[in-house]
Amino acid sequence: MASHCVMAVTPSTPLLSFLERLQETAFETFAHSNFDPKTYVDMPLKSALTVTEDAFQKLPRNANGSVPVEDLKRFIEAYFEGAGDDLVYRDPQDFVPEPEGFLPKVNHPQVRAWALQVHSLWKNLSRKISGAVKAQPDLHTLLPLPGSVVIPGSRFREVYYWDSYWVIRGLLASKMHDTAKAIVTNLISLIDKYGFVLNGARAYYTNRSQPPLLSAMIYEIYNSTGDLELVKRSLPALLKEYEFWNSDIHKLTILDDQGCTHTLNRYYAKWDKPRPESSIMDKASASNFSSVSEKQQFYRELASAAESGWDFSTRWMRNPPNFTTLATTSVIPVDLNAFLLGMELNIALFAKVTGDNSTAERFLENSDLRKKAMDSIFWNANKKQWLDYWLSSTCEEVHVWKNEHQNQNVFASNFVPLWMKPFYSGMLDRYAITSTLVATGK
Numbered sequence: 001m002a003s004h005c006v007m008a009v010t011p012s013t014p015l016l017s018f019l020e021r022l023q024e025t026a027f028e029t030f031a032h033s034n035f036d037p038k039t040y041v042d043m044p045l046k047s048a049l050t051v052t053e054d055a056f057q058k059l060p061r062n063a064n065g066s067v068p069v070e071d072l073k074r075f076i077e078a079y080f081e082g083a084g085d086d087l088v089y090r091d092p093q094d095f096v097p098e099p100e101g102f103l104p105k106v107n108h109p110q111v112r113a114w115a116l117q118v119h120s121l122w123k124n125l126s127r128k129i130s131g132a133v134k135a136q137p138d139l140h141t142l143l144p145l146p147g148s149v150v151i152p153g154s155r156f157r158e159v160y161y162w163d164s165y166w167v168i169r170g171l172l173a174s175k176m177h178d179t180a181k182a183i184v185t186n187l188i189s190l191i192d193k194y195g196f197v198l199n200g201a202r203a204y205y206t207n208r209s210q211p212p213l214l215s216a217m218i219y220e221i222y223n224s225t226g227d228l229e230l231v232k233r234s235l236p237a238l239l240k241e242y243e244f245w246n247s248d249i250h251k252l253t254i255l256d257d258q259g260c261t262h263t264l265n266r267y268y269a270k271w272d273k274p275r276p277e278s279s280i281m282d283k284a285s286a287s288n289f290s291s292v293s294e295k296q297q298f299y300r301e302l303a304s305a306a307e308s309g310w311d312f313s314t315r316w317m318r319n320p321p322n323f324t325t326l327a328t329t330s331v332i333p334v335d336l337n338a339f340l341l342g343m344e345l346n347i348a349l350f351a352k353v354t355g356d357n358s359t360a361e362r363f364l365e366n367s368d369l370r371k372k373a374m375d376s377i378f379w380n381a382n383k384k385q386w387l388d389y390w391l392s393s394t395c396e397e398v399h400v401w402k403n404e405h406q407n408q409n410v411f412a413s414n415f416v417p418l419w420m421k422p423f424y425s426g427m428l429d430r431y432a433i434t435s436t437l438v439a440t441g442k
């Protein structure tokens with residue numbers, strides 16, 4: 001069997017399994033339309049799991065497995081803190097209401113007032129992990145992190161991987177360099193512990209990552225602050241993260257129409273069960289599959305779509321908009337490979353500025369190979385964009401490229417390569433844009 005067919009699964013935890021059962025019972029019991037299953041896997045326990053489980057077992061049950069509403073409310077009140085209570089509001093020390101040099105090009109008074117309002121939101125979104133999480137991690141699905149955090153907000157009460165990239169761009173505009181660096185420190189701590197940056201800092205996100213933008217965050221901070229110490233400290237973690245994305249499950253070999261072999265990467269979660277944070281929905285979506293293995297494959301495709309950050313999109317459906325045809329692991333995605341190209345170029349840069357020339361060379365070569373692979377497999381000269389590629393089967397050792405397997409649909413992700421210098425400089429050459437710009441003096 002080819003190595004990328006290995007059905008890797010990250011073990012769940014007893015706490016998560018119990019919270020999923022509670023979630024199911026709450027759904028049966030409260031059965032209201034705006035039920036959010038994530039709430040139930042985010043609630044910290046007040047007592048040990050065994051004690052809580054015992055009390056849960058003893059609750060009176062109706063025939064359908066639900067619990068009388070008042071009994072369940074009382075149980076939750078007695079045995080759980082509220083979702084998000086294990087995060088504490090924090091006043092970011094580097095926040096000032098109007099930072100010096102804030103958006104120097106924004107002069108219009110109304111736009112400037114609005115921008116300052118957006119800037120003030122950092123105070124609403126800044127948190128630190130409460131001491132209780134470090135003291136008794138077994139009672140929390142929230143993972144301990146060394147530094148202060150910025151959360152997306154609302155039901156997303158934890159750090160997310162790719163959100164952090166835009167958070168950092170905003171923090172840099174707000175001149176909040178320490179807060180931005182603390183986010184990077186947190187993400188590095190996840191690599192130290194798990195070998196990769198998790199989708200988010202929760203126990204139920206340990207089976208997958210998210211679009212790999214850590215090196216881009218470090219690049220942005222280095223660009224703004226020149227902090228070489230941060231670059232030096234980050235490099236070993238980035239090398240480890242690079243290994244994760246080039247692991248067997250994420251890596252594919254493909255033979256192009258010129259007889260050249262390329263290596264590219266895909267999203268692939270180590271999970272084949274309902275996502276605990278959306279268990280109710282996932283089970284309902286999988287209910288039409290009759291066999292266990294079909295259900296498991298569907299759950300893997302769901303979690304892999306979550307790894308892509310595009311949960312959910314017709315991009316991952318073999319037969320859109322039929323949700324049950326999700327086949328994320330059968331797609332070689334343009335954006336993931338563009339992000340990895342960015343990672344290769346950033347690692348080369350970081351290695352160079354810290355004096356590690358051999359690593360810099362190796363990563364420049366890797367980036368060169370990836371650029372060639374992307375141009376060969378994704379580029380479509382008629383549409384003038386890079387297109388996702390559909391694999392006919394996920395288990396071949398070497399996939400043979402076929403023109404008709406390019407996904408002809410237009411997605412924003414088709415243009416992510418334009419973010420990367422090797423591509424935009426290539427485009428300038430290809431369409432002679434440089435000479436036009438030079439000729440017009442722009």
Ligand SMILES: OC[C@H]1O[C@H](O[C@H]2O[C@H](CO)[C@@H](O)[C@H](O)[C@H]2O)[C@H](O)[C@@H](O)[C@@H]1O
Binds near residue numbers: 311
């Ligand atoms: O802004 C945070 C993230 O929100 C969405 O995804 C997250 O929620 C899903 C359901 O609760 C979860 O399964 C997924 O793994 C989470 O990342 C959004 O799709 C993400 O792009 C975004 O980062």
